[in-house]
Amino acid sequence: MSSKSLGLSEGLHNYLLSVSLRDADVLRELRQETAQHAMSMMQVTPDEGQFLAFLVQLIQAKKTLEVGVFTGYSALSVALALPDDGQIVACDISEEYTAIARRYWQMAGVAHKIDLRIAPALETLDRLIAEGQAGRFDFAFIDADKTNYWNYYERSLQLVRPGGLIVVDNVLWSGQVADASDRSDSTQAIREFNQRLHHDERITLSMIPVSDGLTLAIRR
Numbered sequence: 001m002s003s004k005s006l007g008l009s010e011g012l013h014n015y016l017l018s019v020s021l022r023d024a025d026v027l028r029e030l031r032q033e034t035a036q037h038a039m040s041m042m043q044v045t046p047d048e049g050q051f052l053a054f055l056v057q058l059i060q061a062k063k064t065l066e067v068g069v070f071t072g073y074s075a076l077s078v079a080l081a082l083p084d085d086g087q088i089v090a091c092d093i094s095e096e097y098t099a100i101a102r103r104y105w106q107m108a109g110v111a112h113k114i115d116l117r118i119a120p121a122l123e124t125l126d127r128l129i130a131e132g133q134a135g136r137f138d139f140a141f142i143d144a145d146k147t148n149y150w151n152y153y154e155r156s157l158q159l160v161r162p163g164g165l166i167v168v169d170n171v172l173w174s175g176q177v178a179d180a181s182d183r184s185d186s187t188q189a190i191r192e193f194n195q196r197l198h199h200d201e202r203i204t205l206s207m208i209p210v211s212d213g214l215t216l217a218i219r220r
């Protein structure tokens with residue numbers, strides 16, 4: 001996946017950032033550290049992080065969910081936008097990546113807002129539902145293994161309140177979703193996911209070509 005929005009030229013993308021990106025030092029430092037990492041392309045782009053923070057502020061979210069943390073950039077962006085008593089339940093399976101995340105959350109003074117759960121995300125989401133947390137969340141961001149997208153979405157739809165917002169990353173998958181010859185598991189999973197959401201009457205839907213493609217779904 002690319003570091004800019006799909007279809008934007010490098011020049012236009014740089015212009016967009018130059019007149020809109022409002023960067024905190026801690027976000028820039030985390031990007032620089034993550035860039036050294038072999039899996040650095042898994043990080044959300046700076047404009048995408050800013051957009052997530054914008055959405056969280058727009059809907060005045062207090063309690064949010066994140067599926068897929070990696071080195072913590074999206075959670076950091078969201079946490080900075082949440083009120084001081086806001087909370088993110090963040091799901092990931094990697095101690096190694098999230099050790100970097102924790103360091104930056106501490107540095108930014110937002111660690112108290114982030115409840116990191118190291119376990120397969122489906123287990124964490126099912127536990128939250130079993131604990132009576134359904135309908136308690138305002139916002140969810142899904143950015144993890146693509147073959148489980150539908151499962152993460154179904155659970156997130158239970159966990160967010162009516163009017164709550166679910167954002168799903170990488171729904172255009174570097175354009176591979178439109179390449180019929182691409183039959184890889186991830187590509188097929190995203191394609192099927194997109195088709196199912198298109199007709200899902202439980203949500204209000206919008207798909208936008210920010211970064212690698214974002215789906216916005218409001219629970220009806």
Ligand code: CA
Nearest residue numbers: 042143169170
């Ligand atoms: Ca992603």
